[in-house]
Amino acid sequence: MHELPVTENILKVVLRHAEEAKAGKVVRVSLRIGELSDIIEEWLQRYFDYLSKGTLAEGAVLQVERTPVIFRCEDCGESFPVKVREVHDIACPSCGGGKATFVSGREFFIKNIEVI
Amino acid sequence: MADIRLIEIKEEIFADNDKLAGEIRERLREKEVFMLNLMASPGGGKTSLIVQTLRGMKDHFRTAVIEGDIDSIVDAEKVAEEGIPAVQLRTGGACHLDAVMVNMALQEMNFDDLDLIIIENIGNLVCPAEFDTGAVRNVMILSVPEGDDKPLKYPLMFTVCDAIVVNKVDYLAIADFDMAALKQRVLKLNPKIKIFEVSCKTGEGIPAWIKWLRNEITAFKKSA
Ligand SMILES: Nc1nc2c(ncn2[C@@H]2O[C@H](COP(=O)(O)OP(=O)(O)O)[C@@H](O)[C@H]2O)c(=O)[nH]1
Numbered sequence: 001m002h003e004l005p006v007t008e009n010i011l012k013v014v015l016r017h018a019e020e021a022k023a024g025k026v027v028r029v030s031l032r033i034g035e036l037s038d039i040i041e042e043w044l045q046r047y048f049d050y051l052s053k054g055t056l057a058e059g060a061v062l063q064v065e066r067t068p069v070i071f072r073c074e075d076c077g078e079s080f081p082v083k084v085r086e087v088h089d090i091a092c093p094s095c096g097g098g099k100a101t102f103v104s105g106r107e108f109f110i111k112n113i114e115v116i
Numbered sequence: 117m118a119d120i121r122l123i124e125i126k127e128e129i130f131a132d133n134d135k136l137a138g139e140i141r142e143r144l145r146e147k148e149v150f151m152l153n154l155m156a157s158p159g160g161g162k163t164s165l166i167v168q169t170l171r172g173m174k175d176h177f178r179t180a181v182i183e184g185d186i187d188s189i190v191d192a193e194k195v196a197e198e199g200i201p202a203v204q205l206r207t208g209g210a211c212h213l214d215a216v217m218v219n220m221a222l223q224e225m226n227f228d229d230l231d232l233i234i235i236e237n238i239g240n241l242v243c244p245a246e247f248d249t250g251a252v253r254n255v256m257i258l259s260v261p262e263g264d265d266k267p268l269k270y271p272l273m274f275t276v277c278d279a280i281v282v283n284k285v286d287y288l289a290i291a292d293f294d295m296a297a298l299k300q301r302v303l304k305l306n307p308k309i310k311i312f313e314v315s316c317k318t319g320e321g322i323p324a325w326i327k328w329l330r331n332e333i334t335a336f337k338k339s340a
């Protein structure tokens with residue numbers, strides 16, 4: 001829902017790094033976004049295409065890696081992925097334990113860019 | 117063909133917001149001002165809970181409210197009726213409050229005269245969860261008519277909140293709402309979360325909520 005301000009941030013960071021590297025053009029931007037985020041990737045690209053017109057990043061492809069939501073079992077310590085939007089119950093695949101704590105799935109960062 | 121170079125970035129997309137939120141929290145800590153970020157769907161009961169909370173708190177803590185919700189002119193008036201200062205944020209159709217907006221509101225407040233600031237965030241369960249406002253505690257209101265399956269639809273919100281207030285329990289008798297299932301789902305996502313069952317209409321459950329909040333504020337002031 002807030003893809004626009006998010007995309008503005010991405011573009012700002014991308015351009016800063018591209019300029020520092022004296023790049024001629026940005027061709028790819030790799031992002032890592034956790035499954036817990038409700039960001040819609042398609043809109044990121046649309047806004048990016050719009051906002052980047054006339055900049056070094058015009059035409060760059062956004063590549064999004066969605067990282068799974070990870071919980072850790074409080075009984076045996078095993079970490080495991082959970083489809084939080086589908087499952088009603090969270091059970092450890094290793095020991096069957098039902099007590100698990102949230103570890104990760106909220107990532108939201110720019111990994112790297114490819115420039116020429 | 118020109119060579120493609122890979123430039124490592126590894127920067128958080130919300131780094132600027134998170135940094136400012138951290139600075140806000142630091143300033144609040146220095147001045148021993150507790151800030152509560154209240155989030156819910158439109159109509160979930162944010163303004164109603166704020167009014168109930170002010171009635172239970174204002175004799176003990178000097179309080180101010182940041183109004184960010186869409187129909188917030190009305191909301192700010194309701195808060196003002198309680199004799200509490202409210203700073204109105206003009207958010208112009210934004211879907212969440214971020215640290216920059218909260219910081220603007222804070223500039224109109226004197227921290228030396230305050231113990232508690234309550235933020236009424238914009239009515240939305242998706243976006244506010246993603247933006248740190250600088251608050252010390254995050255609380256979500258879930259109202260009974262919205263259903264017990266919200267944790268499945270908005271899991272992020274449940275992982276960032278310290279407490280859930282299930283509001284409008286006066287509807288429980290006529291609603292198809294499974295409180296036990298809700299609690300189970302919420303606690304799976306966040307075992308440390310506190311869950312309160314209240315009705316802002318009848319006042320049921322409000323004292324337990326107020327008691328928790330007062331304890332949180334007292335503990336915060338001691339540790340600050
Ligand atoms: N029946 C009932 N209605 C409530 C309760 N809490 C709030 N309301 C009503 O729900 C509507 C929305 O409440 P409001 O506090 O303005 O929600 P907000 O949009 O989240 O600020 C109002 O008409 C309130 O009177 C409650 O506990 N029970």
Ligand SMILES: [Mg+2]
Nearest residue numbers: 162163185191
């Ligand atoms: Mg309101």
Ligand SMILES: [Zn+2]
Nearest residue numbers: 073076092095
């Ligand atoms: Zn286990």
